[in-house]
Amino acid sequence: MRISKHRGVLAGLAAVSLLVAACGSDDAEPAAEPAAEPVAEPAAEPAAEPAAEESCTTPDEVSLQLQWFAQAQFAGYYAAVDQGYYADHCLEVTIIEGGVDIVPQTQLANGDVDFALAWVPKALASREAGADIVNIAQIFQRSGTLQVSFKDKGITSPADFAGKKIGNWGYGNEYEIFAALGAEGLDPAADVELVGQNFDMVALLEGEIDAAEAMTYNEYAQVLEAVNPDTGELYTADDFNVISYEEYGVGMLQDAIWADGARLASDAAYKDIAVRFVAASMLGWAHCRDDVQGCADIVLGVGPTLGASHQMWQMNEVNKLIWPSANGVGYTDEAAWNQTVEISQQTPNLEGTTVLTAAPDAGAYTNEIVEAAWALAGAGGVDLFGEGYSPMSVTLNEGGN
Secondary structure, X not given: OHHHHHHHHHHHHHHHXXXXXXXXXXXXXXXXXXXOOOOOOOOOOOOOOOOOOOOOOOOEEEEEEOOOOOXXXXXXXXXXXXXXXXXXXXXXXXXXXXXXXXXXXXXXXXXXXXXXXXXXXXXXXXXXXXXXXXXXXXXOOOOOEEEEEEHHHOOOOHHHHOOOEEEEOOOOOOHHHHHHHHHOOOOOOOOOEEEEOOOOOHHHHOOOOOEEEEEOOOHHHHHHOOEOOOOOOEOOHHHEEEEEHHHHOOOOOOOEEEEEHHHHHHOHHHHHHHHHHHHHHHHHHHHHHHOXXXXXXXXXXXXXXXXXXXXXXXXXXXXXXXXXXXXXXXXXXXXXXXXXXXXXXXOOOOOOOOOOOOOOOHHHEOOHHHHHHHHHXXXXXXXXXXXXXXXXXXOOOHHHO
């Protein structure tokens, strides 16, 4: 099985720890002991910390561009700062918030940041347009995109989109909707009314659209945080029909860590930093799997727009997209990658264009960095698979407070 194969790689990659040269120094020192194979532990066990690099004198400065504003979607990176995982790997990481007008992969391609988070289809479109960027760690293993409607609309599958007003965000976030329409033989230009939607659920709640695009970890929570005017109580899941594009079979890979391809190929120091950055980020995500409340609190300390119960919900839902990670956290699964590429090539939008005109070359992603990072992150016995992971139950409060 692939799991066993990769676990063998984890142990065998101890030698790759030579990549982790003494940062701030040109003299690389091998690790004192080979990295042990990670052992799956129950989710209740907190992530262990690797031994700090004793030879670290001057941490390497690293910048990470987020896709959006600070929220638990990015908790693993904030946790890696807060818990000292980046520092343990001789890194000083600056996390840069995103926004509506910020394209992370463009920031990366322009040399403004060292690493960026981006959905795979969007980043591949930029790569096809000339951006030399590479997916070095596929953090989210599953799509979190939903279509949410009130039950009285009778929308239980994409086939029911016919004749309805279907909200979507645009900006490259809508291709799972187009793929689902195509699978049902529906013409997006004639059989449905596609309506531009803000990144919230106001249009759904006010009856302007029949179904709203949502992420499991964000917008769906917003409707459950809203008061039903007919009852005076919060809406519940029983009030809505929810379509998961992942479950429907057209899920596309989302949050991944992208690196500068030219620097990876030519700059050994940058490649070494990439391994350490991914390893420390893995530890951050393992910590957030094992301490949901603690990571929600870390994010709250950064000052997000949405409140405490919303961040708890988001942390719990994001964990579901990462864990369990059958091949090991950060590993890019070939089948999931190919599905994303096929949808990107074969699904036209309203203008008849597709995300990609051709399949990306083999260098668009690599598991080399992840496999080297496993040898570091797993050295402390950290569970990098999450086989024992079990989500928790989260109670939302009005307005996400």
